[in-house]
Amino acid sequence: MQEQGLTTKWVLVGVLILAAGLLVWPPDEKIKYGIDLQGGTSLLYEIDTTGLSEYEQRDLSERVMSILKDRVDPTGSLNLIWRPVGATRLEIQMPQPSEKAKKRRDAKNEAEAALKALNIEGRFSVEQALAKSGAEREAALDALVKGVPTRKVKLLALRVAHDARAADPGDADKVRAYEDAFEAVMDTNLNVQQLNDVLALKPGPHRDQEIGKLRAKHPAYEGLIDAYKSAYDLWARDKAALEDPSDLKRLLRGAGVLEFRILAERDPASPAHTKAQGDPQLRLPIADFVEELERRGPRPKAGDRYRWFPIKDLKDFMNLETDAEVLNFDETMDSRAQIVAKYAGRYYVLAHNDADFGLLRPRAGSTKRWKLTQARPDRDYDTGRNSVSFTLDAPGGDLFGELTGANVGRQLAIVLDGEMMSHATIQSRIGQRGQITGNFSRDDVADLVRVLEAGALPGRLKETPLMEKTVGPSIGADNREKGINASVWGFILVVVFIVFYYGLAAGLVADLALLMNLVLVLGIMAMLQATFTLPGIAGLILTVGMAIDANVLIFERVREERDRGVVFKKALNLGYEKALSTIVDANLTTMIICVILGYVGSEEVKGFAITLGLGIATSMFTALYVTRLVFTTLIARGVLSDFSMRRLIKRPSIDWLALRRYFWPISFVAVAAGLAFFLFESTTNPDAMFDIEFLGGTSVQVDFKEDATLPGGGEIRTEQVRAAITGSDRQQASVANWLDRAALELMEGAVVGSGTEAGQYTLTSDRLTGDQMRALTMNVLEARCDSIVAEGNRAIYVARTGMINSPQEFKALVQQAAAHVRDKVVSNLRGAKVQSVSEGELPAGQKPAPSFEIVTVETDRGLVQEAIVAVLGDQLKVDPAINFNTRIDDALTQEPFFAIRQEARYMSDVIGGDSNYDIHAYKGGVAIVVEDLDPPLTRKAFEQRLREASLRPEVGEAMAMSRYGVLPLSPEGPDQTCTEFAVLMVSEDLLYTDEDEDRWIEFVAQPALEQVKDSLAISKSLRKVVQFAPQVAGAAKQNAMAAIILALAAIVAYVWIRFGTMQYGLAGIVALVHDVVCGLGAVTLADFLADTALGSSLGLVPMKIDLPMVAALLTLIGYSLNDTIVIFDRIRENKGKATTLTAALINQSINETLSRTVLTSLTTFIVVIMLYLFGGPGIRGFAFVLGIGLIVGTYSTVAIATPLLYRPLVLGALVRMIVAVSAIGMVFVATPNWTARLVLSLIIAAATVLWMVRANAPTRRGGRLAVAT
Template sequence: MFPSTFFASILLKDPMFLFLSGLGLLVLFFWYFATELESRKRNVGTFLILGICGLMALALYPPKESLKGGIDLVGGSSFTLQVKPKLDETTGQPIPLMKEDVTQAKSIIEKRLNERGTKDLQTYETGEDKILVQMPGMSPEESEEVKELLEKVARLELRRVNLEGFHPGPDGRTLAERIDSGDEPRKPGFGVFKHSYEDREGNTRTEFLLLNNRVALTGKDVATAYPETMGASHNVAITLTSAGGDKMINLTKDMAPGRDRIAVVLDGEVITAPTVQSVPLGKRFQIEGQSSHDEARSLSNALKNPLENPLEIIETRVISPTLGAAVITQGIWAGIIGLTLTALFVLIYYRTAGLVALIGLTVNTIMIFGGMAMFGFTFTLPGIAGMILSIGMAVDANVLIYERLREEIGHGKSLKSAISAAYDKAFSAIFDSNITSLITALILFWMGSGTVKGFAITLTIGLLSSIFSAILVTRVMFRWGNDLHLLKKLSFLDLIKSSTFDFLSKVKPAYVVSGLLLLASLGGFVFRGQKGLGIDFTGGTQIQFELGSHHIEQAAVEASLEKVQTSKRPSVQEEKAISGEQLTIRCADQDVDAIVANLRESFPILGEKVEEVKNGEKTGDMVYAIQQSTDSVSAALGKDFMIESCIALGLGLLGILTYITLRFEFSFALGGFLALIHDVVMSAGIIILCGGELSLIHVAALLTIAGYSVNDTIIIFDRIRESLKEGDGDVKILMNEAINATLSRTILTSLTTIATVTVLAILGTGQLQDFSLMILIGLIVGTYSSIFIAAPVVLWWSERKGGSLRKEILHTTLAESDIQTVN
């Protein structure tokens, strides 16, 4: 490791450095917004920008080590686990395995391995008693740690020690020791456990304990568990639930201090058996004797998430990237081309102001990547979707400010006054649009898991970065330009002239078109049913070929399978195991025979036959040299994931509905809500109607579309509200004027975003292309709905009982003055 890399890693792992850095930046942040002096605001803002960029750059160095790719981008490790039956405490016989046991084990695994939600962890059930766990590439040391964590049942039990077990017999051995050796009959209701420990001189001692078979407390009674390290001592501090505390009191209230003992049993092994020093004991106690802080942390995590059933790792594999190096390269080039087109547009259209915007976007990008690196978050394809959305919103914020600036300059204001007014007037729209998206992101993070959580994390970091870069960074740059007399005049292209189009008079045709498309979309869902859902959601069969030392290109297999008529599109994956390379295809149950026949015909290695050998003797029958195995596979994050995503998105919609109602009026909330539902249903419906299949990647695309739709709608709503507050006359005319005033911003932002996504759709293949196509559909539908669905619904709802939208706005419960801009 280079010295600079070592220095950066040491600093970022030092809690004191992170605390002082964060505290200093927080002080600068509040100082910036608190001060009224322009020169001081400029200077403080500059130091704040440099400080944040410096910290993020430190977190990013070196990029190859600091930025983590998800399993869909960089490959990773795969563990196949078998869920074992638990034993009856009374009879010791296995209890038949239930479906709920496997589901509970899957849930606990997710919590153990992804406690902070920072990893792209994928877990799904396969067969009747197996769970497949996929994680991004990790070192051999990390893989061993994961294995240990997966197999740890963490069945915690507290049992009373029967002191009769220590009574010596004629041969000097204790009763417990004689029972263990079989020289004494078992005592009903009690069992013997061996306890190894170190005495004060450091010598290892072993004692035999006679423990009550009745378990006084279990892991279910644990409320919290966390590691504690003091010097060389590493312990786990445990706090019991209220019910657990009552059980502890009942257990110890009749004990004799200094004589009676309690045994702490973990996974059938006595960890410690201390003598009770005071009675009764309460809700808190410690498990001592862990060899390191990492071991204590691992144990505490397992205790918080105890397994009811033991797990056995029956196979470990190293998986190649699902998308493949070629697709990653396509994505990188598409991103570069798309961002280059956006940068050129901003520079050409806004000229000097465009250069300022690019500086802000650069800071925004540094903050996104630096934040992901600093907190150890993983980049996945859905996560990149969140980043695309947040960067698009950052571009949108700059366009919004500059279009306002154009208006203020057109009103004859000086450049300095026009810049100040533009930021003041654009602030509420930028704030509202980002906050509504942030509400959705936070709820998705809270409710979601895996793919959804990865999207939410990236989107949250991106939204906070975009607000900072658009409002603070570019404002500070303009202050420097004014104070140094570098900016005397700003000029922009004006390709989209002011219009007076009567959008609200086109309500009926728009409703007819939308209604027909929505009915067609819903009809597509009903008519195609399971055919419109990919294997991710319906499950299917996993076909596996053990290739050994042979190799078949994944791209060649995918190209070959395109010639096969299948009920669902199969997915191909290269894998490596101890036995060598493996080829795995996930497909619909009814497509297995056609796919196997095609592959054996297309690839000579798979079509080669040899004479069958049984029990060391040849049978004379010819069989394939490379046999295939098949196993039923449940939906990868399937129905549970879909339900979870829908609940999270529904709660997000409820949060947005509440916020818009408070910030605007219910009529606006209803318009935004219906427009968002319109966009999500129609985008998914168009994919279904065109013969596509919805998969997990489309869920990420729909979340992106929802975020874009809300952002676009809120900005139009903000301008409508401003026009109705300040203007007189017919409400419908004022609403049309407001929509026309934002038309240039709507068109410019939509075109730049559409251009970027179009490049991605053209250059991408596979999942990347599926994702891009849905985003492209959603962008077009979302732009349309903000104007022709959301705004007309607002007018209709406010007037349905003879009400006045202007009066509603003037009496809104959350006044504009409640959120002050201090730029």
């Protein structure tokens, strides 16, 4: 590097460091963690391609992903990660919200609670105060003021109006005056939902203006509004509403809801009213709805005949042609037939809210289900204009025909996920096939088709994921903490070692370059928004070793030049120049591995590949450019005149080729033993050798409570958990035995019945819950049903058209499902593997709760999880779904809810019994009695579940209840739990009356019942769940094999090109095969010894071959080849233009490079040891393979690869044997039939022998060694 232009070069380096630092700071916000470090869930879904042509299946996963992203998480606020897998699979990852995000959410909730605390809690609290008298009344009214000055005056006016009405209750004017005064009091409340709607707007002047309006209207709330705005904005940066995998699944099922609704229209004869359309009750003042929108927002009140819907895109929906029309829309809004109003900066349109005026989303368990089967661009036959044709299924066609036939000439709107997308005029009755016409451009048609397809999409995403992987937040945090600790210790040790060995000058410069390298890697990852995974931490740590390797090569070259008497400045330049090709070759071979891993690996393995690949690229920059810039600057300033380096390894004069007579037999024995041991274990006991990623199956982690006990007593041990899962004692309560008995109950005890509608079947049991029966029958009935709904001890099955035609056929399928459970699932659970899981370090004096991992080849994750919770749920740290029954009101509603009449005073007046609970606050509302809760709940826990259910996405449109309460009905247990509760809810917008019972049931009672059911169905999953379907496991095997073959082939090709002859590449391949087989043998041996005393003393844990371990083997290939290339590069340099490769030249090259071979392996080995010791169990197998590989790889470089260059005949024979063995291995993997395996293996063996016999002896060609073939 020339001394000119040093300032410019330093500016470049400074800019890069500054940019990387800004990109990565603060790291908690800028670095994107994967689910293994943060916790979360990964779901792999199969897309249902039934009825789709091959052309329609092209890029299906890309299209589905695009539509799902747009409707499920359009703003990206849920931090979901989407990845198409092939044409028909889609992976979705849901990271857990970070601790900082949770704290911001809590702060936002606290600020919101402070706002609500200033509000009056509904009409009832005011009526209670007014009902008092004298000083007690005055005190109660004063308590309602809550520091809002305007409220006191209005409360006094309300008191006067109340007393006037009480004196003459028949006077309509006094009644109206009372209601107006009451409304004035309630208007002093701040509408928190309206504030949320405003805060959800894009930051800017319009948002500030809307907030200012609320401040001006409610000056007493100003400080609280500002505090809430600050908390809301902080929360909105990384908000995430999903914390459990069931939330994500529910969101995926509930998104993309397509509906057709008739729009409300102005009455031409009276534009201030809605058009009645044959029903006088539908003719209502439009001003009332507009005023209600401004006051309450768009959420409907119970019983509303019309409802406001947000308009997705005003220009498209209203068919506006220019932007000017959009800007001036407010001026023309009131003159249009459609009723449009503005709220919180967004336009809303009024539509009918009655089921008779729409084709709406069917309720769960209903057989009146419909779906859109196709939407495509078309042309209007009469006008030739662009249009959209669509097709419904048969039930949908019937329902749509009824809707459109009764509303010809009216406006039909398309609603997707509650947003108005477009509308058109109904020209005639439409059945299954319809056409949407309008003044559409081609882009309009394409958008409308996309909207319609989005609504049809849920039928294409199969309900049960092929793969599910859940990592709890505490496990993710533990992985992250241990990974960071390993990184820190690895970095410290390497830094100290380099300074110690190469002195302060060279060592500190190398260490500074190393630090810069890490900053650049993290900065680039933050810029690319790349996911940082646990294997990614391993890649970062290995980057440390790689970066130091480059410096070691340079410094050792400088040392050689100084030993030859070259002056320091020239020696430094020669060191960089001569090390360049070796560094490039070594790093590029590892880069090849990273590219292959990035192509075939899982998301976590890709994280490793990206991190290591970026690290290699940046390490070449820092080692070759930055360090040289520093040294050049120091020399130019007269600060540096030489290096002071230690020499712990002197150049030996060993005859390495002579030692091959010892090395090769040792290697032969090691390879043969390792291969035999691995093949024996992998064929006789594959469950113990391979992870479920390659076998298919389910892995769950169970965390026991601190006071949990199992049969046998004492501290919970692995043997006890194994017995509780596998049922070694058939009489003991165990998961396998429970499944066996549950299947028997399904076959003999469960009662099959017909539902209330055609195609609906029920399964009822006294011993099994609906959820358990659903899980037991999913394997057989899922493909034949549109939905399976669990209710208490009953499961409701809605069959697909033509799939199940009678109760007898349904019962036969249930019997088939039960037989499958008994024959296969129980057997799989009896063979489950159980191992203890370390919880890491805990605070002093805190005893770790016992945790265990259970692994089984059974792929039905839901059934495995349901069975484990059924048997061990009361001992585990889980919140299971609650099994319950609802009490029927036989006297009045004949439904599972009770109407609270106005004359009722006590709870016993509503549900019977002797409860004297005062229900005055809930008159006109609904009571829902839930009985036989299993497990029992405390009142507080039940209330928490109701709150959580009200926040779930699919409950968001439910009617808001003015008040609700939870009343225990059964005696409380010692832990304050109860098995029977009454849930009381009331909506002041629609109170119960005999005259309006149907609307009350539809808009109050049924939504309340659904909310109670949803609250009891909430379950918090086991902390870690991983499931792989057989087809996913098969693909993983193929990917792993393809990755290894591609890596070996790519490396042979690269080395062949770089060194000009295939011998170098083939010699490297033989050594790599030696290293991989030894690595596999070591893994097998370690897994075998893990449960022994020797294994425990060595810190060994049970190891299974999974994708991260395959990544370790591939990384081992790259690292092993690095050392080999260093020697090959020196052989090429020493050989020069000579035509022969002598033993002396090979020995000389090995001896000259021995110190750097050992040192580069040593620096990497240091960081691998840190990974093994401090990286935690999640990365220990990876570190073990890499550590063994570094030792074996360093040995094979000297003892195998290089000596084989001198014996090309042996090299050729070994290569042929490797090809033959690989071919036989592929035959065994691809062919299940043993006869075919043996025949094909014999053919391959015979062909190989013939190949070797006919092979020519090595010849000399053009000065290069060649093996004749």
